[in-house]
Amino acid sequence: xxxxxxAYINNALGKTLSEKDEHLLESVFKPKKLRKHQYMxxxxxxxxxxxxxxxxxxxxxxxxxxxxENIIGLFIEHWWVxxxxxxxxxxxxPYNIEAVEDVEVLLAGREDFLNTLSRQPFINEMMNVLTExxxxxxxxxxxxxxxxxxxxxxxxxxxKYPEFFQRFPQHIIASYLGMTKETxxxxxxxxxxx
Amino acid sequence: xxxxxxAYINNALGKTLSEKDEHLLESVFKPKKLRKHQYMxxxxxxxxxxxxxxxxxxxxxxxxxxxxENIIGLFIEHWWVxxxxxxxxxxxxPYNIEAVEDVEVLLAGREDFLNTLSRQPFINEMMNVLTExxxxxxxxxxxxxxxxxxxxxxxxxxxKYPEFFQRFPQHIIASYLGMTKETxxxxxxxxxxx
DNA sequence: CGCGGGTTTGATGATGCTCAAGCCCGGTGG
DNA sequence: CCACCGGGCTTGAGCATCATCAAACCCGCG
Numbered sequence: 001x002x003x004x005x006x007a008y009i010n011n012a013l014g015k016t017l018s019e020k021d022e023h024l025l026e027s028v029f030k031p032k033k034l035r036k037h038q039y040m041x042x043x044x045x046x047x048x049x050x051x052x053x054x055x056x057x058x059x060x061x062x063x064x065x066x067x068x069e070n071i072i073g074l075f076i077e078h079w080w081v082x083x084x085x086x087x088x089x090x091x092x093x094p095y096n097i098e099a100v101e102d103v104e105v106l107l108a109g110r111e112d113f114l115n116t117l118s119r120q121p122f123i124n125e126m127m128n129v130l131t132e133x134x135x136x137x138x139x140x141x142x143x144x145x146x147x148x149x150x151x152x153x154x155x156x157x158x159x160k161y162p163e164f165f166q167r168f169p170q171h172i173i174a175s176y177l178g179m180t181k182e183t184x185x186x187x188x189x190x191x192x193x194x
Numbered sequence: 195x196x197x198x199x200x201a202y203i204n205n206a207l208g209k210t211l212s213e214k215d216e217h218l219l220e221s222v223f224k225p226k227k228l229r230k231h232q233y234m235x236x237x238x239x240x241x242x243x244x245x246x247x248x249x250x251x252x253x254x255x256x257x258x259x260x261x262x263e264n265i266i267g268l269f270i271e272h273w274w275v276x277x278x279x280x281x282x283x284x285x286x287x288p289y290n291i292e293a294v295e296d297v298e299v300l301l302a303g304r305e306d307f308l309n310t311l312s313r314q315p316f317i318n319e320m321m322n323v324l325t326e327x328x329x330x331x332x333x334x335x336x337x338x339x340x341x342x343x344x345x346x347x348x349x350x351x352x353x354k355y356p357e358f359f360q361r362f363p364q365h366i367i368a369s370y371l372g373m374t375k376e377t378x379x380x381x382x383x384x385x386x387x388x
Numbered sequence: 389c390g391c392g393g394g395t396t397t398g399a400t401g402a403t404g405c406t407c408a409a410g411c412c413c414g415g416t417g418g
Numbered sequence: 419c420c421a422c423c424g425g426g427c428t429t430g431a432g433c434a435t436c437a438t439c440a441a442a443c444c445c446g447c448g
Contacts, residue, residue: 084326169426343435
C-alpha cells in the first residue's frame with residue numbers, strides 16, 4: 001500500500017526518496033480500510049489525521065438544519081483528504097467526511113505529522129506546493145460560483161474531472177457544483193440534444 | 195515605509211527580525227505609489243511582483259464580455275496583493291488589480307523574490323502560513339457561495355470585515371459578494387428596519 | 389448651478405429551487 | 419424466474435430569489 005504513496009511523492013518532488021525516507025513514511029502512515037458510508041471525520045470532531053487515499057472515493061460535506069447535504073469536496077485515489085484547518089489548528093471541524101465507495105487510506109496522526117513529518121524538508125516542501133495549488137483551485141471555484149451559470153459550471157467540471165462522473169452519483173456532483181440534482185439532470189438532458 | 199512591513203512580519207512570526215534581515219527586506223521591497231484608478235496588474239500580463247500594501251485599497255477583478263466587473267478580491271493596508279498563481283508559474287494573469295484609493299505599496303520583483311527572499315527560511319515560513327490561512331478562507335467562501343443567501347453573505351462579511359464598508363463603494367462590495375448593487379442596496383434597506 | 393459617481397427604488401423576467409410524481413434498473417427474496 | 423423494493427435519475431408545475439433595465443435621487447465638487 002505504501003508504494004502508491006511513495007510513487008506519488010517521488011513524482012510530486014521529481015526525485016527518488018531515500019530508503020530512510022521511505023521507511024519513515026511507512027512507519028508514520030497507517031493503513032486503514034473503510035466501507036462505503038463509513039465516516040472518516042464527523043462534524044464537531046477535531047480532525048486528527050492527514051490521509052492519502054490509495055483506493056476509493058470520499059465526499060466532504062455539511063448538513064443544514066433541513067437535513068440537506070452540502071458537498072464541499074470530493075476525493076478519489078491519490079488525493080489527500082482531511083480537514084486541514086481543523087488538523088492544523090486543533091479546532092473542531094464543521095465538516096463530515098464519508099466514504100462513497102469502499103476506501104483504503106493511509107493515515108498520519110496529528111502527533112506523528114507535526115513531530116516527525118513536518119520536520120522533513122521534503123514533506124514540508126511538498127505540502128506547501130500542494131497547499132498553494134489548492135488555493136489556486138479554490139480561487140477559481142469562488143470566481144466560478146459568482147460568475148458562471150449552472151450549465152457553465154457543469155461543463156467546466158466535466159472537462160476538468162471527467163472521472164468524477166463515473167465515480168460519484170449525480171446528486172453528489174450536483175451539490176458539489178452548487179445546484180440541485182434536478183437542475184443537473186436537466187442540464188445534461190439539454191446539452192445532449194443541442 | 196519599510197517599518198510597516200517589518201512590524202507586520204515580526205508580528206506574524208512572533209519574533210524580532212535581525213538587522214540583517216531587515217536590510218534584506220529594505221533592499222528587495224521597492225516602494226511605489228499609485229493613484230486612484232491606476233492599475234497594478236492588467237489582465238493578460240504576467241504578475242511580476244509580490245506586493246505589500248502600506249496605505250490605500252485595491253480591487254482584483256475580471257471583466258466579462260458585456261463589460262461587467264467581477265470583483266474577486268479586495269485588499270487594504272497590511273495585506274499582500276498580487277496574483278500568486280501568475281507570479282509563481284509565470285503564466286498570464288486573468289485578473290486586473292487596480293487602486294481604489296491612492297496607494298503606497300512595497301513591491302518585490304519576481305527575480306528578487308525567487309532568488310533571494312524565498313531562500314530565507316523566515317520568509318518562506320511566513321508565506322506558507324499565509325497561503326494556508328488564505329486557503330482556509332477560500333474554502334469558506336466557496337461554501338458560502340453555495341449555501342448562503344445574498345443576505346447571509348452580506349451579514350457574514352459585515353461581521354468579518356466591517357472596515358470594508360467604510361473603504362469600498364457599495365457596488366464593489368456587492369460584486370465581491372456575488373450579487374448586484376441593487377440587491378445589496380435592498381438588503382441594507384431591509385435589514386435596518388427589522 | 390450643473391455635472392457625475394454612487395445609491396436607491398420600481399417593474400419585469402430569468403434562472404434555478406421546491407415539491408411531487410413517475411421511471412429505470414439492479415438486487416433480494418419468495 | 420418473477421415480483422417487489424429502493425436508490426437514483428428524470429420530468430413537470432409553480433414559485434422564490436435575485437438579475438436586469440430604467441428612472442430618479444443624493445451630494446460633493448468644479
